[in-house]
Amino acid sequence: MSNLIFLDLEWNTTFYRDKDGERLPFHELIEVAAMKVEECTGAMLDSFHSYVHPKASRKIENRTYRLLPYEPEELRRLLSDAPGFLDLGPAFLHWCGQDPVFVEWGNNDIGVLLDNFSYHRLSFDADWKCEYYDLQYIYQKVCSGEMGCQPSLEKAVTELELDTGLDFHSAWNDTYYTVLVYQALQDRVENFALFRRPPKHKGPLPLWEADLGAYNTRWACKSRDEVSRPVCPLCGQPLAGGKWVRTTPTEQVQRCRCAEHRRLYMAVTAQREGGQWSGKAAIYKDAGPIAERYHKTCRKLREKEQKRREKTPA
DSSP: OOEEEEEEEEEEEEEEEOTTOOEEEEEEEEEEEEEEEETTTOOEEEEEEEEOBOSSOSOOOHHHHHHSSSOHHHHHHHHHTSOBHHHHHHHHHHHHOSSOEEEESSSOHHHHHHHHHHHTTOOOOTTOOOEEEEHHHHHHHHHTOOOSSOOOHHHHHHHTTOOOOSOSSOHHHHHHHHHHHHHHHHHHSTTOOOOOOOOOOOSSOOSEEEEEEEESSTTGGGGSHHHHSOBOTTTOOBOEEEEEEEEETTEEEEEEEETTTEEEEEEEEEEEETTEEEEEEEEESSOTHHHHHHHHHHHHHHHHHHHHHHHSOO
């Protein structure tokens, strides 16, 4: 790894309905800024910047106006003259190059970027992949050692006594400030190197878990034998599986039964990684929040079916 891509995005939150009619939020990009930086020296090598003409919603939310350093009329003019994401997205990927390594302040921008590709049905090359580092987490860990309230970019720039002549909450300016923080850490922290946030374990630990690999479609991983013909991790006997229930956009849960150990839960998750979906599976005895999501979703499905029956003439 020799070059890093520092990235900052601005978006407008709107809503759309999926194929089931559920109203879902969508963070539609309206500004993309990135800078290529040499990892070992922190030197800026190249840059990319563009506003994005919105498609999902032409109405800019009041919160977006309040957050960004533009007058409403100025922002509307910038967006009306900008390219749409169908043109901008592929151009940005081409500029990034193969297997880009992103650095952002926080851990939201890469997910929002990939969601915009998905919304506009833009695909990736089969071998495309990316990595990213959260400089906010690194700064917090290196400079304070405390992991409470996450510091804003403005707070970090102020604490490091860097030049603050530019407005914050502009994608271009915030990208520039993030590069300055990286350079300052290189200069002031001995043997400084980027590192990733360790994975969190929420809720109970699974009895069994497995990485199912990468697939072209989201739920293709369920065809694996470990998922389609599961066995009890405690006794090795086959499990009787129930109906799969989609509890979140990236999770499906199946309640299983073992003759000896009774009720178990299998959870399958699928996360976007470039142009493919990475699948994982786990089996739990006491599933905690996973079981709660499963039962809550089942209850909603029963209520929906009951309403449908009531509306159907006898």
